[in-house]
Amino acid sequence: MEQKKKKSALPVYILTGVFLAVLCTALSAAVLAVPYDKVRSYLNIVFMDQMKLDPSTGTNGLVIIENEDIPTEKPSEGLADEGDIIRPAFGEQYAVLQCDAISLSVPVYWGSSAELLERGACQSSSSKVIGEVGNVVIDAHVNTFFADLSQMKTGDEVVLYTEYGVFTYQVTEQVTFENTDKTYVLPTEEDRLTLYTCEAQVLGTSSMRLGVLCELVSKAFYQTGEVQE
Amino acid sequence: MKLKHYIPSVILTVLLVFALVGTTGVLLVQHVLLNADTFATVTEEQALADKAYASLESYFKARENSTGIPKEVFLDAIDKEALQEGIAGSTKQAFDYLHGRSDSFALTMDFTEMEASVRAFFEDYADTNGYAKDEIYEQKIADVTAGAEDKILFTVDTFKFSVMYQNGWLQKAKPYMKYLSPAAVGCVVVTLLLLLMLVLLHRKQGAHLCYWAGLAALIAGLLLLAPCVYVTATDYFSGFVIKDPQIFAAVLGCLDLFTHRAMTAAVVMTVLGVVLLVLFGVLLHLQKPEPDTK
Numbered sequence: 164m165e166q167k168k169k170k171s172a173l174p175v176y177i178l179t180g181v182f183l184a185v186l187c188t189a190l191s192a193a194v195l196a197v198p199y200d201k202v203r204s205y206l207n208i209v210f211m212d213q214m215k216l217d218p219s220t221g222t223n224g225l226v227i228i229e230n231e232d233i234p235t236e237k238p239s240e241g242l243a244d245e246g247d248i249i250r251p252a253f254g255e256q257y258a259v260l261q262c263d264a265i266s267l268s269v270p271v272y273w274g275s276s277a278e279l280l281e282r283g284a285c286q287s288s289s290s291k292v293i294g295e296v297g298n299v300v301i302d303a304h305v306n307t308f309f310a311d312l313s314q315m316k317t318g319d320e321v322v323l324y325t326e327y328g329v330f331t332y333q334v335t336e337q338v339t340f341e342n343t344d345k346t347y348v349l350p351t352e353e354d355r356l357t358l359y360t361c362e363a364q365v366l367g368t369s370s371m372r373l374g375v376l377c378e379l380v381s382k383a384f385y386q387t388g389e390v391q392e
Numbered sequence: 393m394k395l396k397h398y399i400p401s402v403i404l405t406v407l408l409v410f411a412l413v414g415t416t417g418v419l420l421v422q423h424v425l426l427n428a429d430t431f432a433t434v435t436e437e438q439a440l441a442d443k444a445y446a447s448l449e450s451y452f453k454a455r456e457n458s459t460g461i462p463k464e465v466f467l468d469a470i471d472k473e474a475l476q477e478g479i480a481g482s483t484k485q486a487f488d489y490l491h492g493r494s495d496s497f498a499l500t501m502d503f504t505e506m507e508a509s510v511r512a513f514f515e516d517y518a519d520t521n522g523y524a525k526d527e528i529y530e531q532k533i534a535d536v537t538a539g540a541e542d543k544i545l546f547t548v549d550t551f552k553f554s555v556m557y558q559n560g561w562l563q564k565a566k567p568y569m570k571y572l573s574p575a576a577v578g579c580v581v582v583t584l585l586l587l588l589m590l591v592l593l594h595r596k597q598g599a600h601l602c603y604w605a606g607l608a609a610l611i612a613g614l615l616l617l618a619p620c621v622y623v624t625a626t627d628y629f630s631g632f633v634i635k636d637p638q639i640f641a642a643v644l645g646c647l648d649l650f651t652h653r654a655m656t657a658a659v660v661m662t663v664l665g666v667v668l669l670v671l672f673g674v675l676l677h678l679q680k681p682e683p684d685t686k
Contacts, residue, residue, distance in 0.1 A: 176603065179402070179607070180607050180610075183402065183405055183406065183409070183607055183611055184611050184614070186406060187406060187409045187410070187611050187612075187615060188615065190406070190410075191413075191615055208633070209632065209633060210628060210629060210631040210632055210633070211631060211633055277450060277451065277453075277454035278450070280454060280457065281453070281454065281457075304457035304458055305457075305458060306456075306457045306458060306460060307457050361458050364459075366459065366460060366461060366514065366517060366523075366532055366536070367459055367461075367532045367535060367536055368455075368458050368459050
């Protein structure tokens with residue numbers, strides 16, 4: 164009889180434990196539901212980055228992709244008026260900008276940061292990818308790659324080489340604007356290339372920007388499989 | 393177990409669970425999250441001064457391209473020790489303000505050496521290139537110095553206390569700081585009282601005391617453990633959007649340390665609960681069965 168009673172008490176102890184665990188969990192959920200709902204949107208913003216990093220790495224999450232395979236010569240054949248544009252990743256070098264008039268040849272990176280500006284010219288990720296209709300905005304430091312940008316004249320040819328095509332522009336206008344003036348970097352209806360840099364200044368930084376506006380003269384897409392060969 | 397003991401025990405256990413969770417939470421906030429030592433530990437463990445220096449080096453190197461002022465003009469006048477002191481200073485000032493030892497929060501560092509370095513560079517440049525030392529010249533020195541000082545102060549404020557102060561968050565938190573210790577004491581007292589009531593209720597049945605106390609500790613431990621395991625398993629905090637290395641490391645260092653301490657407390661409580669439940673089983677096995685279980 165004693166053995167039987169001992170056995171019959173065990174489920175009560177177990178069920179009581181389970182019941183209490185469920186009850187406390189439910190109570191906790193009920194109590195925390197309202198405050199969690201209030202902070203959820205903030206948490207989603209603050210911890211939204213999918214690129215998980217170990218804090219000990221000491222990096223800022225920027226992955227720079229160098230690309231030395233971009234051809235910088237215009238092929239005479241195998242080109243088409245239309246083709247596929249390859250959207251680059253942030254930090255990826257996806258073009259080479261050349262202007263023979265000022266002996267300029269500089270890699271173009273998608274996105275802008277101090278690290279990328281060290282390596283070449285940067286294209287604002289809010290502007291159009293080269294080949295798309297609209298404003299392609301590229302900038303670089305005046306003391307490095309765009310030192311001679313102010314020497315560009317109307318009519319000078321500027322070529323952008325990518326892995327998917329060659330895009331030729333012609334300088335139409337030189338402009339000067341305040342760094343707060345977004346007139347020339349905003350999206351446009353027509354095909355345009357905007358190159359700009361800081362105004363060179365002895366010691367210190369200028370708030371003025373110097374730029375050139377270029378119109379698209381020709382675009383030539385590589386036919387599939389042409390470029391890598 | 394008698395029914396007249398069962399229902400009060402259930403109620404006391406539920407209350408004890410939340411008392412344990414509350415006590416642990418308040419003690420963790422008081423001794424880990426709002427403790428200057430935590431920030432000092434994170435500063436050292438995450439080598440924040442090194443990261444801040446690397447960040448400044450990168451910044452002044454980038455600025456060199458647009459200003460023509462070599463990065464050494466700034467970097468030779470500051471070192472990692474100075475940045476370490478700056479980070480420690482920002483933490484101290486923030487906690488002095490929070491604990492009412494000062495009326496405002498203002499981040500400061502000694503920039504005498506850097507100001508002299510900037511002026512020496514400008515003087516040398518002006519003398520070499522025949523640059524006029526007029527008002528514009530003096531203004532340029534002032535602008536460059538002020539810009540560099542702002543950047544350095546921003547960089548050493550790895551825990552972003554100045555941002556919290558500017559947004560009024562420290563001001564909002566300050567009045568509650570004085571309630572933290574009474575809250576901790578209150579939670580401990582409530583926990584002990586509930587435990588005492590359980591002891592009194594089961595003074596003739598030590599085994600049952602172990603059961604209810606063990607259950608409370610186990611459930612409280614698991615309730616605390618669940619979110620800790622979730623944030624650790626999903627690497628939740630690593631999704632922090634600010635990727636400036638020194639800020640990223642500072643914030644994640646604090647959150648990871650807090651999670652680790654909370655998890656340790658939760659594991660201790662869970663293990664204690666399991667031990668008490670095992671003890672209950674052993675004691676029950678050794679005792680004679682109750683004659684009138686209802």
